[in-house]
Amino acid sequence: MIWNIPNILTVMRLFAAPGVAVMFLYFNRPWADWFALLLFSAAAITDFVDGYLARAWAQETKFGAMLDPIADKAMVVIALLVITGFSGMNPLILLPATIIIFREVFVSGLREFLGAKAGLLKVTKLAKWKTTVQMVAIAVLFASGMFEHSLVSGVAGMDAALVDQIFAGEIEDDFNIVRAYWGEFVTWHAGVALLWGAGLLTLITGWDYFAKARPFLKENDDDA
Template identity: 60%
Template sequence: MIWTIPNVLTTLRLLAAPGVAVMFLYFNRPWADWFALVLFIGAAITDYFDGYLARLWKQESRIGAMLDPIADKAMVVIALLVITGYSGMNPWLILPATFIMFREIFVSGLREYLGDRSRLLAVTQLAKWKTSAQMVAIGILFLALGLDHVHQTNYDTLSAAALEAHLDADAEINEVWLAATGAWYAGTIGLVLIWVAALLTMITGWDYFRKALPFLKDEVGR
């Protein structure tokens, strides 16, 4: 492997995928949420720059072309597992996450089966939008996860008087209110975007299956 800057960025993104989950092993929440969010955003940014720099500097390589989609899928799948686990297994989140993970595994299986003919399943523009939608949705959901934990932690420590003041519609804006409001908006936007990403995921998955279908038919008379 030639360690060009694009290949280094791709490798770092691949390593960042399990790093998102590791944050929750070594740090307490909400610090784990914030570190995971920063790591995920940083890795998502490299997804643009590694391809852009490889084309700009004419440093495209086979190892980079192989690692790039693997790094993207690993980031998405691991992040979704973490988010669904810490979101109380919300069915409105589990369903689109299931669609996304099913499609990624299915398309990877198609590419493996097709072998050298897998170039027929080259990444389309819609598939790039799908990946972008997934990254943005997951980043917002990580933000909602952290804010919700801040809200719950502070809410549980409120005294009876403070709790009454918190529930008062005329109460002044405070940390608990801000965290709760931010978590609600981020969670709602994140869920909408993850459903949009799931829809794009299934559309692109069907497109790849349609292209591979002629090579999946058995020959008549064999």
């Protein structure tokens, strides 16, 4: 184990993964959404930085190569569980999240089964794009949760007629509920679209890994 800067960043990203969930245990919303968004975004940035520094400084290590995908998967899976929870198990979130989590577990199990031959399942450019889209989708959905909670808090105690007047511009919007509404509307639809795009990339890359591993799975069957 070598403690260079790229590896330290990777370890920090790994510990940031459960930290996203912890934000919702110790802080009330929308502060929890804000802190989760900032923590997740900062950790996602390190995913690019640590790899770039490792290559630029010739500090690529086996420890970093092993831990990097684990940190990525931990971040994505834990964040998706949190988002699925505060979305009320919305099918538009639940289905792509299930696809993504299933694929991550499946590929991890495939790598473990292949053992020394797992090197054939090298990370492809499309898989890197998949991870990027996943992280952007999650960040946008955290922002959506923040706007949603602000909107709910802003209209608390108001009747429907008063809300309609605010949206019509007849009454001053002292609680910024119109901005919260449009912020939630845009980020929700963008986040869902990105998450479904990530789900599609997840299926494609998962099938690609399985296709590459099939000859070796057959070989193992014959040997058995």
